[in-house]
Amino acid sequence: MTGFSMPTPLQILNSVFGFPAFRGQQAEVIEHVVAGGDALVLMPTGAGKSLCYQVPALCRDGVAVVVSPLIALMQNQVEALNQLGVRAAALNSARSLDEVRVIERRMRAGELDLVYVAPERLVLPGFLALLDECRIALFAIDEAHCVSQWGHDFRPEYLQLALLHERFPHVPRIALTATADGPTRRDIAERLNLGDGRHFVAGFDRPNIRYRIAAKNNAREQLLRFLAAEHGGPGAESGIVYCLSRAKVEETASWLAGKGYTALAYHAGLDQPVRAANQERFLREDGIVMVATIAFGMGIDKPDVRFVAHLDLPKSLEAYYQETGRAGRDGMPADAWMAYGLEDVAKLGQFIASSPSSDAQKRIERGKLNALLGLCETARCRRQVLLEYFGETGAGPCGNCDTCLEPVASFDGTELARKALSCVYRTGESFGAGHVIDVLLGKDNDKVQRFGHQNLSTFGIGTELPAEQWRSVLRQLVAAGLLAIDTEGHGAFKLTEACRPVLRGEARVDLRRDPLPARGKAKASAGRKPATPLTDPSDEALFQHLRAERMVLAKAQGVPSYVIWHDSTLLDIARRRPRRPQDLDGVAGLGEAKRERYGQVLLDAVAAFEARRE
Structure with a gap:
């Protein structure tokens, strides 16, 4: 490798992925990992988490090993990277023995940039022995919240990934997730031995x-x-x-x-x-x-x-x-x-x-x-x-x-709350919403008569609201912790300690005033937001024409449409209407490999669309 200079992260981003600049904390994360540092990265979906390990994988010497929980996800990532000219493969149960042997040989020979594996395979003695024979650029642990029992999708097999730090102490590790609160992030760092790694928290907002x-x-x-x-x-x-x-x-x-x-x-x-x-x-x-x-x-x-x-x-x-x-x-x-x-x-x-x-x-x-x-x-x-x-x-x-x-009005709902809570109490804390509402509305039906609830003091005291709005009141009382739902039986309401001050008239309850539910058949809205940000009908027509061309290519290759071109690329093309190869410079998502492979296809599609309009 003497005299060989690895490309910079920005060069990789431009030439391979076709993007002009990093977004948010991407550059900081990538520089840290390229330099050999461990990292825990929390970024919202769509913010470009994958680039945080894919770019370092192409900047560092060796093969990057990416731990991923699902075969479908692995395959989609590999197909997308292959379209970009990146040497990527996935080792999973969908591979034949011959295919596995070829991938393992390429790993040993340094002929792959990224390899995706499931956590169960990574910790097998045979696979760890294979890694001992390879030069490893980095380990990326995707969907890292799976390692935390405090998270929402705990998977026990992720717990074994701590061995990567012990067995490969000098290989950088990057754990990535879109969903982890503070306790979950701390749990991830502890269970993966990432205590010395940097935490990058890019925020949770998805404004779109x-x-x-x-x-x-x-x-x-x-x-x-x-x-x-x-x-x-x-x-x-x-x-x-x-x-x-x-x-x-x-x-x-x-x-x-x-x-x-x-x-x-x-x-x-x-x-x-x-x-x-x-x-x-x-x-x-x-x-x-x-x-x-x-x-x-x-x-x-x-x-x-x-x-x-x-x-x-x-x-x-x-x-x-x-x-x-x-x-x-x-x-x-x-x-x-x-x-x-x-x-x-x-x-x-x-x-x-x-x-x-x-x-x-x-x-x-x-x-x-x-x-x-x-x-x-x-x-x-x-x-x-x-x-x-x-x-x-x-x-x-x-x-x-x-x-x-559509702002929601709030109002003093204390009296409504007291009526609902009293009715739950008078009916013995043994019934759900339907029966409680029937009593509040004074419905003298068979069930009410069977339990003698037509004789209660709360019978018929709630006729000022229709049933749908009483349901809203009851939901809000549960959300406020004034009512609980019995999980041992059939969902009956139970009073909580928090409701006592309300019943005694010592606390106020503010409620939201929900509108009555919409009725009638579904019909398209004239005010529907546009599916794309294109305002020119001709640009929109070209965009749809390009999507149809993309579908033909995708079916021929047996890959998802977005692996060929993202919609963002086609939107850019629809606005620019390129006629010459140089007109494709700077188009979002068109790296060198895709320009070489599809540049003329895009130019021909635009030309065919323009010819039909003339």
Whole structure:
């Protein structure tokens, strides 16, 4: 290697990845790792975490070993890097024995820049022995929150990765995640022996995502209205719909298919080939809606997911942040939409109560659920509440969430709260929302008569509100900690100690005034935000023409469309309308390898579009 000069990080960024400059803390992280330092990096999805280890891998001598939890993620990363001219491979169970031997030989010979492996494979004695024979540039541990039991996606196999520090003490290690609060970050550093490494926390804000949360009132129809009004209806845009149960996933996917959507199901109960085929279609085709449990999504690298919808409450704010973060990875406008109800709270509470976790862990999980309820019921800017949970304070209202765009009025709801709490008490703390509301409204039905509740002092004292708004009051009382939901039985309300001052008239309760739910059929909104930032209809038409050309190339090569060109590249082309090779200088995402491979294809596509217009 005498006399050989390694390229600088900026040279790599320009020539390989086709970007003119680093963003945020990328340059600082990369310089630290290139110099041999360990690092823990927290960056929001879409902020360019991968570059923080991919660029150092190409600057340092040897092969970079990237620990990744999912085969699909590994393969997507490898395909994208190969398109850029980077020598990358993945070692996983999808490889044949002959393919594994070829990759191992190339590692020993120094013919690979990056190799992706699962944590289970990395800690095998045979693989560690292979690493002893190779020159290692660095270790990158992706989805590093999986190592922490305080996080939301703990995976025991990640705990063994501490051996990298012991066995390869002079090889830099970089742990990366998009989702970790303060305790989780400290836990990651301790479990991976990263105590001396630098921490880079780039923040959690995803300004391109619009957060919206609605009370459940026929959630499927609410979802349909949202898709039609904001995302163009069937086939227009890609998105993910999360459900809590496998049965609900399959029912919702079938229902959406009946409404004209190309909707696929994904959950752990499906046969593995079916899961793999559905995920592959979602990654490689446009306009598909994936309906899934949380079994789907970690590491999904599809940049043009335009919406993530939740038909059930996720388990925590960390889970919500990570799941919604799969929208808008390309930086373009995207939506995070959720419908939730008290039944979700009861179900998740029951999950926590019946889990084999320790009492301490259950307390942590209940606290996380309560924090999520606070986000759902806030009258403040949702982004402010979300960022404050992760320790970021001082941000002003975002102007791009439902509570900013349609401000929610607060009012003195003390008397309503006292009526609801009294009714829960008078009915014996043995019933859920439906029955409590029936008593408040004075409904003399069979169930009310069976328990004699028509004779209670609280019977009919709540006729000033309709049932939907009483549900809102009860949800807010749960979120405020004045009511609890019994997780041992059937979701009955229980009074908490915190409600006593309210019942005695010693404390005030402020409530948000929720609007009545929308009715009627879904219809497209004339005010729908544009799918792209292009304002000229001709530019938009060229962009769609280029996307069609991209799809042809992707299908021919058997790779996802975004591996060929990101939408951001095509947007740049649509604005510039290049005619000569030199006109491609500076186009976003066109590095040297892609310019050589696809430059003329892009020029020909633009020329063909212009010829049709003349």
